[in-house]
Amino acid sequence: MTVLEDRIEMADESKGLTLDVLFEQLERMPVPEGYKVEIVEGAIFMSPQRDTHWEIILDIVEQLRTKYPRKRVKSDVRVDYPGHLNGFASDVTVMAEDASKADNGYWRCQDVQFVAEVISRGTAPNDYGPKKAAYALAEVPVYLIADPYQGKCHLYTQPKDGEYISELSVAFGANVDMTNTPLGLTLKTDEFPRD
Numbered sequence: 001m002t003v004l005e006d007r008i009e010m011a012d013e014s015k016g017l018t019l020d021v022l023f024e025q026l027e028r029m030p031v032p033e034g035y036k037v038e039i040v041e042g043a044i045f046m047s048p049q050r051d052t053h054w055e056i057i058l059d060i061v062e063q064l065r066t067k068y069p070r071k072r073v074k075s076d077v078r079v080d081y082p083g084h085l086n087g088f089a090s091d092v093t094v095m096a097e098d099a100s101k102a103d104n105g106y107w108r109c110q111d112v113q114f115v116a117e118v119i120s121r122g123t124a125p126n127d128y129g130p131k132k133a134a135y136a137l138a139e140v141p142v143y144l145i146a147d148p149y150q151g152k153c154h155l156y157t158q159p160k161d162g163e164y165i166s167e168l169s170v171a172f173g174a175n176v177d178m179t180n181t182p183l184g185l186t187l188k189t190d191e192f193p194r195d
Contacts, residue, residue, distance in 0.1 A: 017042075019080055019087040020104065036076055040126045042085035047120045052195045056118045056146050057091045059191055064114075067185055068094055079107050081134040088131060092116035094183065109138040113182050119147040137162040142181045148172075148195040157181055 022039055031037055035046045057075060064073050074093040081088055092115070099111035115135055117127040127145055135143045136159040143156040143164065151172045156164035170176050172194060176187040 017085070019085055022085065023078070023087060036089055039085055039087040041083060041130050045123050045126065047123050050120070050195075052148050052193045053091075053118045053120060056148065056192050057116075060092050060116050060144075060146070060187065063185070063187055064092070064094060064183075067183075071095075072097065072099070074107070077107060079109050079112060081109050081131075082137040083130070083134045086130070086134045088134070090115045091118050109140070112138065112140045114142040114144070115140050116144040116146060119145060119149060121149070124149075132156065132164070133162060135159070136164050142178060142183055144176065144178075144187070146189075146192060148193060151194045153187075153189055153192075 019039060022042075022044070026037055026044065031046060032048075034049050036049065037044065037046050039045075061073055061075060072095045074095060075091060076089045077093065078087055078089050079093065080086065093107075093112055094114035095107060096111045096113050099107065102108045112135075117131065119127055124147075132143060132145075136156070139159045141157065141159065145154040145156075147154065153170045153172070153176050155168040155170065155176055155178065156166070157168075158164060158166040168176075170189065172189045172192045174189060176189060178185055178187060
């Protein structure tokens with residue numbers, strides 16, 4: 001087991017609290033249709049899918065699909081990240097070409113090359129805070145936040161020691177140049193709606 005896997009497994013074993021236990025309990029609960037569920041630092045968050053949110057996600061996925069095969073582009077798929085009980089269902093994820101699922105049947109954060117999160121009012125602090133920290137700790141090379149309230153994209157690259165050392169903000173309407181990242185493409189934001 002690697003140090004990263006150890007950090008992902010961090011849980012209060014004495015109480016039997018693990019991500020798998022929490023997600024199993026959530027699967028038995030009546031989660032309303034159209035809601036996304038994530039566990040961030042042990043707290044459960046449910047957020048509804050909004051039109052603006054979905055349009056941006058779909059736009060990002062469509063642009064990624066011009067370069068990447070469908071099997072590498074994921075949306076709302078659970079990936080466990082370092083830290084205390086972090087099981088995220090990121091809005092958009094690109095997996096490495098040789099990615100493989102872990103023994104538990106979930107994708108490994110070590111194989112994530114890109115994550116995009118589209119901000120929702122109720123969960124924005126997670127995307128800018130603990131999720132950003134977990135992505136950096138997992139050394140996800142490229143993390144993009146699309147914020148329809150600000151009308152901006154925030155691009156974080158070059159993870160080192162649990163932080164991103166490069167940060168770029170781009171207003172909706174301008175292109176996000178990711179040609180010098182493992183993604184090797186430019187993301188157009190001219191059709192991203194604002195909230």
